[in-house]
Amino acid sequence: MTSGSSVAQTRRDGAWASWAPTGRAAVPAIVLLVVVANLVGVATVVALLIGVEDGSSDTGRGPVLWAVAAYLAVALPAGTVAGLRRQRVTNRWLMARREPTSGEAGHALRLPVDTALIAGLIWLLGAVLVGGVSAAAFPDPLVGLRTGVATLLGGMATAGVTYLLVARAARTVTAIALAAHPPVGALTLGVRPRLLLTWGLTSGVPMLGVVLLYVDPSNPDGPGRGAVVFLVVVALLVGGLATLLTARAVGQPLRDLRDAVQHVGRGDYDVRVVVDDAGEIGLLQEGVNTMAAGLAERERLRDLFGRHVGTTVAARALATGVSLGGEERTVAALFVDIAGSTSLVRRTGPAEMVGLLNRFFEVVVDTIESNGGLVNKFEGDAALCVFGAPTDHADPAGAALRAARHICDAVREAGEVDVGVGVACGRVWAGQVGAASRLEYTVIGDPVNEAARLTELAKERAGRVVASEATVLAAAPEERAHWMEDAAVELRGRGEPTTTWVRRKA
Template sequence: MIAALRSALDRTPMRLYAVGMVSANAIGAVIVFVLARFVLPLPVGSEEILSDRNYLAFFVYLPVAIAIGIGLGLRVAAPLVRWLHTGGTPSDETAIAVVRLPLRQLGVHVLLWALGVAVFVSVNASAGAALSIIVAIAVSFGGLATCSLGYLVAERTLRPITAAVMEVGAVTDSAALGVRLRVVLIWVLSTAIPVLGLGLIGLGRLIDTVIPPDVDLSPAMVSLSAVALVVGFGGMFLVGRSVSDPLQQVSSAMQRVEAGATDTRVDVYDASEIGRLQNGFNKMVVGLDERERLRSLFGRHVGHDVAQRALASAPRLGGESRTVAVLFIDLVGSTAMAERESAEAVVELLNRFFAVVVEHGERHGGFVNKFEGDAALLIFGAPVDHPDPATAALRTARTLAVALASDGGFEIGIGVTYGPVIAGNIGAESRFEYTVIGDTVNQAARLTDLAKDDPNTDVLTSSVVLDHATADERKHWQTGESVTLRGRSAPTTLAAPVHPGRQSATP
């Protein structure tokens, strides 16, 4: 047990706890000495009796009280000391015992000081009831100060250990005093009973039983009032801090969460309503963190614009007619590469390819609607309106071709079209996706196929797209021949960048 105690006391919270308990009892003893020796009015001729008998009783009772206090203190702290010595995960019983330790230590103090009152009253009984009552009041004042300060100091110094055991132990609400009972208890110990003692002294003077009528009570009443005020203020200050500190902790954590730090957590070191608040905050932030991860994952899968739209309103099946620009891009030779390269190498290449596509598409306000094997479909003008979709799509096509050529020499085909589409949620009630369908999309795919086979350029569009682009953007394009695309009856006038192939382009 001595080795275990030494191991426990090596830890800062336990050292502070032990020092706090000794200090609380020392403060109580000083209060008793000052009250009995200098403050409380004593019956005539009792000074010598008080000195001789009570000094002797003090030196006899002190080692007995220390032995009892250490024994009971080790008993109530045994689960904590044992856990600190052995380590590991605390059991539920250990967790509850740690949370209840301040309350049990309060019980030890109450027992020791109640026993002290009984001892000193008995020692002074033969000198008359008056002296016994005065001594009882003095010892009671010291005991009340010790009990109040001891409980609050224990609760505060053990917070780090309480937080550690509450992370893994099952602690119920009944394991500790609630905030209301805590405040009432400290008020009773530090204010109500001392004031009651003052009232008893005044009552004793009125009935001439304890204090003779010729004794001036002014110094005693002023001194006792000062003690009651100091002890009461100290007790209420500490109990106020025990409530305000965790509230400030949660408030600061809420500000960090509001700033985006959803990984914020607070220590749970109380089994009362405060602990439920701390634990509830942590659960709330866990939910927010999970929701934020889902939002991020959702946005990566379907696009952030679609994700925001779905979160802002209940998504439903159906579509709407929109005029958009469509960019379709396809990688050349990926099928043959998949036959000769490992799956890991193919995936690495595709990810590098799509990273460039997404970067340039989003830079110009495009929405990456889907990846189809080694191809990607970008939409400008849905689901979010775009001020100039045709210009943005053409500029993306030019800069994207240059970037892919310089980053690994990708061979690609890009087709850009402009026109009406049906945009909306397509699928079933249980599973659907946002996409666009229509002849404009099909035409972009056909242009991409032509661009892949064209020896002079890897980007093709139509004159219709140029007609809806700005004059500045049209300078970078030149029209060519007219062809009839597969699935269409009317011919399409093609257009390509002024500098075909993989030459640098003006962004």
């Protein structure tokens, strides 16, 4: 997962929702959480067994409780050691503060399942032990069946809650593992098994417990009111906790994904979602991150493409593709060139000249694009600009003349260079030329050559801009009012005179 100061990550809201042990304290803290959860489960089952009347003497309860205490004294340390040994690989790379290998990451992702399996095994052995001791201690051996089944049901609920708790507490470890090795499949319980597990904890196990209380052959008179009430209260508490954990495990990532998609919709492609789930949700989180990264890369390429060929050409290419060929269009061509550039570079030096050219071309680009034109190419200290290609323009001649006036005014105000601007209008061929592996968008035709020739005349005119008569007459009346007829000249390479127009004096 990409991270850094330039990447915005979605965050968890709320202190409880954002808590998770990290670093070297992660695995021990999770083991301690599991021990506490199992002790609560033991206390619940013991309270239930004590509260169930069996109609016989209660002298058998003492040996059962002593057996439970002895088993806990052995099972809890053994389970803790087993859990720590099972995840010692995870604890090792967490303490070393390094990225896990692929195998270590996969091992860490199994932490919730491994912990729940260890808890389930301990409860299964405990149910067999408690059932056997009860059968031997009570006059009615069926009491052993009752206590064994009750312990087993309590173990199922405790193991399920253990899985949900560990999955919640270990999400920081999961995020680190998945950051190093993104998910490629449903590695742990997905959304559907989690919901089924929650149903089992909140409905299945409690209801089965109530049914067993009433069909218990060792207690034909049925359970007492206290036992039923106690079991219902426990079911409500366990169900509330399990539902809360499942809701947060599913709902919070979905809110993060919604926020990320909204960021992408607003054009912020640097957003990243923390991948902290190894199932379907994690795949979705990684998919959103991949999508955002792809869109960011596409936007970067489009920006670079637009900087090289112009935003309008880039947009057209992205929409229709690029190929050799083109079309005839009526356009206005504007050619701008710095006067005396040879002597200027000799005076300033190449490094300073580059800075001067960049400032000059910034004025040209801003002016041309603000008037709906395209800076087609830079030619040393000159630039060819077109209006009306590759996209249509309502008044290409008027926009070119207006841009020429604004460029001359801006350059004169800056006082760094002197320029000449020529403007011509007519039919040209516009399209891609070059080879299949290297294309360039260009315009070819007489107006382009005419604009370049007019630029040489413009360097000698007071207003520094000369336009052909056809261009001025094609412009809108409000722009035409800024121009006046100058002279008819024969431009180099043209066998007929060209009537020129210049800026009207203010």
